[in-house]
Amino acid sequence: xxxxxxxxxxxxxxxxxxxxxxxxxxxxxxxxxxxxxxxxxxxxxxxxxxxxxxxxxxxxxxxxxxxxxxxxxxxxxxxxxxxxxxxxxxxxxxxxxxxxxxxxxxxxxxxxxxxxxxxxxxxxxxxxxxxxxxxxxxxxxxxxxxxxxxxxxxxxxxxxxxxxxxxxxxxxxxxxxxxxxxxxxxxxxxxxxxxxxxxxxxxxxxxxxxxxxxxxxxxxxxxxxxxxxxxxxxxxxxxxxxxxxxxxxxxxxxxxxxxxxxxxxxxxxxxxxxxxxxxxxxxxxxxxxxxxxxxxxxxxxxxxxx
Amino acid sequence: xxxxxxxxxxxxxxxxxxxxxxxxxxxxxxxxxxxxxxxxxxxxxxxxxxxxxxxxxxxxxxxxxxxxxxxxxxxxxxxxxxxxxxxxxxxxxxxxxxxxxxxxxxxxxxxxxxxxxxxxxxxxxxxxxxxxxxxxxxxxxxxxxxxxxxxxxxxxxxxxxxxxxxxxxxxxxxxxxxxxxxxxxxxxxxxxxxxxxxxxxxxxxxxxxxxxxxxxxxxxxxxxxxxxxxxxxxxxxxxxxxxxxxxxxxxxxxxxxxxxxxxxxxxxxxxxxxxxxxxxxxxxxxxxxxxxxxxxxxxxxxxxxxxxxxxxxxxxxxxxxxxxxx
Amino acid sequence: xxxxxxxxxxxxxxxxxxxxxxxxxxxxxxxxxxxxxxxxxxxxxxxxxxxxxxxxxxxxxxxxxxxxxxxxxxxxxxxxxxxxxxxxxxxxxxxxxxxxxxxxxxxxxxxxxxxxxxxxxxxxxxxxxxxxxxxxxxxxxxxxxxxxxxxxxxxxxxxxxxxxxxxxxxxxxxxxxxxxxxxxxxxxxxxxxxxxxxxxxxxxxxxxxxxxxxxxxxxxxxxxxxxxxxxxxxxxxxxxxxxxxxxxxxxxxxxxxxxxxxxxxxxxxxxxxxxxxxxxxxxxxxxxxxxxxxxxxxxxxxxxxxxxxxxxxxxxxxxxxxxxxxxxx
Numbered sequence: 001x002x003x004x005x006x007x008x009x010x011x012x013x014x015x016x017x018x019x020x021x022x023x024x025x026x027x028x029x030x031x032x033x034x035x036x037x038x039x040x041x042x043x044x045x046x047x048x049x050x051x052x053x054x055x056x057x058x059x060x061x062x063x064x065x066x067x068x069x070x071x072x073x074x075x076x077x078x079x080x081x082x083x084x085x086x087x088x089x090x091x092x093x094x095x096x097x098x099x100x101x102x103x104x105x106x107x108x109x110x111x112x113x114x115x116x117x118x119x120x121x122x123x124x125x126x127x128x129x130x131x132x133x134x135x136x137x138x139x140x141x142x143x144x145x146x147x148x149x150x151x152x153x154x155x156x157x158x159x160x161x162x163x164x165x166x167x168x169x170x171x172x173x174x175x176x177x178x179x180x181x182x183x184x185x186x187x188x189x190x191x192x193x194x195x196x197x198x199x200x201x202x203x204x205x206x207x208x209x210x211x212x213x214x215x216x217x218x219x220x221x222x223x224x225x226x227x228x229x230x231x232x233x234x235x236x237x238x239x240x241x242x243x244x245x246x247x248x249x250x251x252x253x254x255x256x257x258x259x260x261x262x263x264x265x266x267x268x269x270x271x272x273x274x275x276x277x278x279x280x281x282x283x284x285x286x287x288x289x290x291x292x293x294x295x296x297x298x299x300x301x302x303x304x305x306x
Numbered sequence: 307x308x309x310x311x312x313x314x315x316x317x318x319x320x321x322x323x324x325x326x327x328x329x330x331x332x333x334x335x336x337x338x339x340x341x342x343x344x345x346x347x348x349x350x351x352x353x354x355x356x357x358x359x360x361x362x363x364x365x366x367x368x369x370x371x372x373x374x375x376x377x378x379x380x381x382x383x384x385x386x387x388x389x390x391x392x393x394x395x396x397x398x399x400x401x402x403x404x405x406x407x408x409x410x411x412x413x414x415x416x417x418x419x420x421x422x423x424x425x426x427x428x429x430x431x432x433x434x435x436x437x438x439x440x441x442x443x444x445x446x447x448x449x450x451x452x453x454x455x456x457x458x459x460x461x462x463x464x465x466x467x468x469x470x471x472x473x474x475x476x477x478x479x480x481x482x483x484x485x486x487x488x489x490x491x492x493x494x495x496x497x498x499x500x501x502x503x504x505x506x507x508x509x510x511x512x513x514x515x516x517x518x519x520x521x522x523x524x525x526x527x528x529x530x531x532x533x534x535x536x537x538x539x540x541x542x543x544x545x546x547x548x549x550x551x552x553x554x555x556x557x558x559x560x561x562x563x564x565x566x567x568x569x570x571x572x573x574x575x576x577x578x579x580x581x582x583x584x585x586x587x588x589x590x591x592x593x594x595x596x597x598x599x600x601x602x603x604x605x606x607x608x609x610x611x612x613x614x615x616x617x618x619x620x621x622x623x624x625x626x627x628x629x630x631x632x
Numbered sequence: 633x634x635x636x637x638x639x640x641x642x643x644x645x646x647x648x649x650x651x652x653x654x655x656x657x658x659x660x661x662x663x664x665x666x667x668x669x670x671x672x673x674x675x676x677x678x679x680x681x682x683x684x685x686x687x688x689x690x691x692x693x694x695x696x697x698x699x700x701x702x703x704x705x706x707x708x709x710x711x712x713x714x715x716x717x718x719x720x721x722x723x724x725x726x727x728x729x730x731x732x733x734x735x736x737x738x739x740x741x742x743x744x745x746x747x748x749x750x751x752x753x754x755x756x757x758x759x760x761x762x763x764x765x766x767x768x769x770x771x772x773x774x775x776x777x778x779x780x781x782x783x784x785x786x787x788x789x790x791x792x793x794x795x796x797x798x799x800x801x802x803x804x805x806x807x808x809x810x811x812x813x814x815x816x817x818x819x820x821x822x823x824x825x826x827x828x829x830x831x832x833x834x835x836x837x838x839x840x841x842x843x844x845x846x847x848x849x850x851x852x853x854x855x856x857x858x859x860x861x862x863x864x865x866x867x868x869x870x871x872x873x874x875x876x877x878x879x880x881x882x883x884x885x886x887x888x889x890x891x892x893x894x895x896x897x898x899x900x901x902x903x904x905x906x907x908x909x910x911x912x913x914x915x916x917x918x919x920x921x922x923x924x925x926x927x928x929x930x931x932x933x934x935x936x937x938x939x940x941x942x943x944x945x946x947x948x949x950x951x952x953x954x955x956x957x958x959x960x961x
Contacts, residue, residue, distance in 0.1 A: 533720030
């Protein structure tokens, strides 16, 4: 253990850092995830073309294959779709939308889930029982069904939805399917921590309950939450992609990777496979690297496996 | 044990009623219930008559009761999109989805469990690590993408298997089955595989994790200390103890197949309930959505109950009461 | 000839902090029918010794060097197949938690019959008969009925009796009992220990009784070995070790047992704590805590040597040992 040295060196020497250094898979996954995140956030600068700017599209360039195939055009590395849109740019922008929706939903469901879990675990009694019942019921239904239902109800309630509303409904539907896991995990940890002596001591001294929750219990329950959040980001992204593929996700004016795949699906049999495959590949890369990171994180933070 | 069963039945009914309540809220308050019951082509006269007959000014509870009564009989009104009775639509589509789900479940179980056992027993070896990596892929790939890739490979490039529809179906009474014809089987292969892959990966990972836990227990250690054969230890003791908790979780997940079928049916244009549901969502076709909701929760709850019963049969700790300590 | 002979056994654990030696040159022997107690604090290596003998070391632990001989033949380098023939049939084992030791999904009878038939060529019916007899011998009432019961239907003490029956089902010559009573009520402990002693005596089986309870050792064992930091520091007849300990650690242990008759204000204790495996002191592992260290203790590690009527690994008895060695020449 390195007691001196700067914080980064110390972290690298810790158990988690050691695990990262010895796991090449995790390192690669982290790098890939980071690259994707970077490209997506700065899509405007990274992508060669703005696929939403209709004026910049040239119909004459439509349906061109990727650059390494016959008929490829060096201007469009991954080919174009039926409207002349550069697939590479569309993929980068689509990734951005997928990531934004995914991350927002995860952050929201984390906030909701952790707060409810803390409350339930700390207060106990009927609050706890009610929450657990709710969680049980929600968990017994597949996420996709819940998300679809909310999307459907959203459509019925707001028939001529504007883009922000559509996004809102989408994010709400994914959020509502994700919070349960956090609530359960945090509640479990809170129950364990609550009965520990340091909490009882704090209570005896008269520390207000909220403070106890925030300063004493919360830091101790964050470990599993972190693992969960990482894996949930991948799940959220995939759920959004699925909903968009099914046509009930993002509005068509802001295509995410799911929408792109859906559009490209129609061209599979006519031979323009690249319109679907590249958005699909991007989706897989993002989801896989996040899952790998989450897996590694869980093993690294699990004291039993060390 | 009877108390246990009674408890479960009560819970099940509770869930069913709650879901029905949700469906009722949908039906009653998102849109016009009278229109749902009569269809778009109803005359103003009919609407007036039904409105007074329904007594929409009656209390909430009474209306809920009526909805429940209708629901139990399968009466959910008329589809906004198609103009036909919802019950008829669902009856037509149910066999397709159930067949697909059953074949997929069979696939997931018969492949997933052995793979999980193998990965646990051969832990640390290359083959098992390979399996785990592939399984990670299975969890990272969304179902619809798997379907598309399978279509790309087997339909577009190789031309071996068809990519949409059910093929020839034969009617056995009310049930239409595609399993009695070669074309039917050819058509079900790709969708069933697509549907099964996600579940298969989950089952495999679950079985592996559980088995690894079991292999670390004291009773396995004691079994080894008694000199029992590896086969007896792994398959007699370890496997059985693994499957008991795995069974419950798997059973519940297989129920989810019905919902996941929504995606698969969309990709392959499989004429089942899932496709119906997604079309209903796009169209905000509330009667169909409400009906689907109730039916699916009925199926879930039934599967849950069956799994609970199986658990009781298999685990002697639940079947036989502990001796009461004086 | 000894039934079990352990010579210079070294068990190591490769960890990312380096190679840890959990057992550092353990040597002892057990005669047929003898009961040897192995006593020491948690982490001293008692259970590891038992696990190493029966070949059940949890990986990454492994036997790095040394010999284990059962009736003269080496067993520490056997293949898994050969070990399986030994386990149960020639060496039996009992672990600490009786509920966790029994598979909850099988009846007690099924587990007994399975063990019996693995090692002895009996039919199902014969094995069942044998199982009922075993249950009766271990004091389970109504064995004909209870043979069909599941582990959770037995109380703690009864379960441990079943475990003893299982360990002895194939008639082993040596039984390794690892803390067999720690998880039981005090009132049951005496019964179970008594049963173990009696049933092994009846069958002529030797016992290696691993425990941290000196009281059990005093009641049950013929000889006792005291372990500290992966080494045996004293070994000898039980009465001698208890009443005339030769090693300062043993003396400290005996002194710390509270006595109803003596009037004392503070409990005696040994200062400090047993060293961690990655920080074992040079020379004699006990020297930092020993009230009677010599300069030699820091430098050289003592082997077991004659010390009165026991053998102790302590330089305080060096002169005596040298004198005896000279006299023997």
